[in-house]
Amino acid sequence: MERIVFDLIGVLTKESYFATKTLYPLIKDKISYDQFKKRYILYCVGLISNKEFWEDVVEEEKIAKFEHKLFKNIVKYDNTLISLIRKLEKEGAYLYLASEIPHKWGGLMLKMLGIESSFKRKFYSSKIRHTKPFLKFFKEVFESNDLKDKDFFYIDDTEANLRVISKYKFTIKTILYSPESSKTISDKHILKAKNAGELKHILYEKNR
Known part of the structure; x- marks a missing residue:
């Protein structure tokens, strides 16, 4: 995985x-x-x-x-996706978090969901001092020792963030995760998943 x-x-x-x-x-x-x-x-x-x-x-x-x-x-959570995260962790996947939300709040949410330890590393804008969709945020994440020169998926609900990644030629498989992702998007290289079931299919299909 x-x-x-x-x-x-x-x-x-x-x-x-x-x-x-x-x-x-x-x-x-x-x-x-x-x-x-x-x-x-x-x-x-x-x-x-x-x-x-x-x-x-x-x-x-x-x-x-x-x-x-x-x-x-x-706050309402995507419980089906949370279950998928637990499954991925159990199967040995390396999971990471990259979020603009302040790290204290992110930590509270992950703790309440019981998945705080599921992520190998968490990248918060409050620690990086830059937000999405600015390149400096993504470079801090993607050029970290954990991810640099590695193959990985990046999942986001905002197409603008994914377009930045594509524009700067990061060799990353990007997925737009949104109920509206079935709509046409401008970048043909961005994969689309409108729910956890479709996301699971993409992740497992790409690893066969």
């Missing part, structure tokens, strides 16, 4: 627009959208702390409880 790199938001979760459609509606009476967006970006690239992100939005002593409720009860 080859190495496989998963995005988190929009792949492991059912909602691609976590910040705007899941998180912001919960706190919109506490912070303007523009201020929220600015803080979220700064938090994603590690330029402000978790405490600074929540300042004047959630009381410090209530942050942990709020985040636990957010990631346990409000």
Whole structure:
């Protein structure tokens, strides 16, 4: 089984627009959208702390409880894909995570799903200090010791991210994972899977 790199938001979760459609509606009476967006970006690239992100939005002593409720009860996960990840791990696949979500939140989600240890390495924009779709983010991931000069799949729910990879000639098998992936996409080299069943077929078919 080859190495496989998963995005988190929009792949492991059912909602691609976590910040705007899941998180912001919960706190919109506490912070303007523009201020929220600015803080979220700064938090994603590690330029402000978790405490600074929540300042004047959630009381410090209530942050942990709020985040636990957010990631346990409000965020919806793709349970079929989670099962596939467990299966791949059991079969000896090398799994990695590459996400823009702040590493604290990513860790909380993976822990709640029971797959925190499933990934050999996790790449977060808050550690890399760059986000997708910028090349610097992908170079940090793909040129790491774990993946450099290796064959692997990269799975993302955003075509723009996959086009960047194709543009810069990384020799990677890319998969657009989205319910809308059946629509025509601009890059013929990008594989498409609209659910975990189709993704499983691609991964196992390519390894026969």
